[in-house]
Amino acid sequence: MKFFYAPHTCALATHIALEEAGATYETQRVDFSANEQRSAAYLSINPKGRVPSLVTDKGVLTETPAMLLYVAQLYREARLAPLDDPWALAQVQAFNSYLCSTVHVAHAHRMRGYRWADDPAAHEAMRAKVPQSVGECFDLIERTMFAGPWVFGDMYTISDPYLFTIAQWWEVDGVDPARFPKLADHRRRMVERPAVRKAIAVETG
Amino acid sequence: MKFFYAPHTCALATHIALEEAGATYETQRVDFSANEQRSAAYLSINPKGRVPSLVTDKGVLTETPAMLLYVAQLYREARLAPLDDPWALAQVQAFNSYLCSTVHVAHAHRMRGYRWADDPAAHEAMRAKVPQSVGECFDLIERTMFAGPWVFGDMYTISDPYLFTIAQWWEVDGVDPARFPKLADHRRRMVERPAVRKAIAVETG
Incomplete structure (x- = not known):
């Protein structure tokens, strides 16, 4: 497997999970400073032009919640998700969905406002609200979702590296x-x- | 089980999946026009103040991708997901993650700009870009993700009602x-x- 990442992105979550699982894989850095994620070569791997991507002999996998679940399923013995308990697994997926669709999205308004508006003044208005919107997300996680010592209590799961990554x-x-x-x-x-x-x-070496 | 929804929201995806699965459940409408999703009663069920929520005897489940996977796991005989094929399941979860974190989010900038900025002019700038940003998402789905006749070819999965819901x-x-x-x-x-x-x-009756 070949794992495409860029430093300081959500790719870190899957990267940690691969390490926790003891997976055999190569890494390939995508150079955001050179806009490599929009290059023809990279778009042929991931047409979304984002990281991370995991290239396997079955094809290419993207989207952090899906990649984390796949790593947990591929390396069952690492016990990174409650794979035999549909309810517990659903809670893991719910937590990871909240991170990708709400928390990461709130964060993205600091630097990626061009995705959702063309006006530079709107980008500035988005940047201004990030401390509040991201702060409210983590307040909700702290108050209502986090069991401790890990996200789901005593069992370390794929939700832990994902939470850690966004908390960075x-x-x-x-x-x-x-x-x-x-x-x-x-x-x-x-x-x-x-x-x-x-x-x-x-990632930072 | 009790399913909390509001019309014209992403709750429809899970609602359809429950029907496809032949599940036994009650429905409860959340009145957005009365801001019921922010009421103390509803927040005690779902502290996020969003729909959908699925109340079960094990607890409350939220987040569409997690709810869809749970319905597929709970009603295995309905064959709504490739549960015994980790790679195929990962592709389903990747598709659903893209819908929740990118496509639904692009759409939400039409009416929910207050989540990410306080300035009314910024909300207007966000609204203006929705046709482009949402259009680009569906263009990518049409060109690179959709196999046909269903999202993943001959197998109807939980990705189909989710795609349908956002295409509404x-x-x-x-x-x-x-x-x-x-x-x-x-x-x-x-x-x-x-x-x-x-x-x-x-939902609309």
Whole structure:
């Protein structure tokens, strides 16, 4: 398998999951500074022009929640998701859906406003609201979703690297980590995991 | 099970899936015109203040991609997802993730701009771009994702009611269905399914 990523993106979540699973894979950095994600070569892999992408002998997989579930299914012995409990698995997928469709989207309005408006003044208005909108998402996670010590209690799942990845953006989004004691503690503990250190070292090395 | 919905929202996707599965459930309309989704009673069910929500004897489930997968797992005999093929299931989840995190989000900028900016001029700028941003999403689906006759070929899956639900919004989003012959044909065939007729009749009745 070949994993396409860019540093400081949501690709980190799947990268960590691959490491946690002990997967055999290569990595390939996509150079956002050169707009490589819009190059013909990359668009032939992922027509969306986004990262991450996972190229396998079966085809190409995209979208973080799907990639995380696939890694968990491919490496069942790593026990990264409650695969034999439909209700528990549904809760994992619900959490990951919230991250991709609401939390990540709130964050994206800081730098990617051009996706949703052409007016530079609108982009500025979007940037201004990010601390509030992202902060409200994490407040809801802290209050109503996070069991601790991991997202779903004692079982470490694919939701943990995904939460960690988006929590990496608190500071650039203008959100104060002190507002979320449980999530800030989770972030500190995640950094100590070898799989997390390895993935971050590769992406920022 | 009790299914909370509002008409003309993404709740329709799960509603159709419940019907396709032959599930036993009650429905409860959430009155958006009275802002019932922000009422204390509803927030106690779903703290996000959104629809849909599925109340079960195990707890509450939210987020369309998770609910669709749960319905498929709970009613395996309805064969609404390739549950025994991790790669095929990953593709279903990738498609549904794209719908929730990109297509639905593009659409939401027409009416829900207040989520991402406070300036009314920014809301207007967002509204103006919806025909383009939503149109580009469906163009990508038509060109690169849709196999036909169903999203994943001969197997009808949970991705079909989800695609159909968001395709219901083409006209209000200012997107011309004639741009997407395969998807427009899919929409026409979906309406003929008894499960789709039933769900729509309940929601708009």
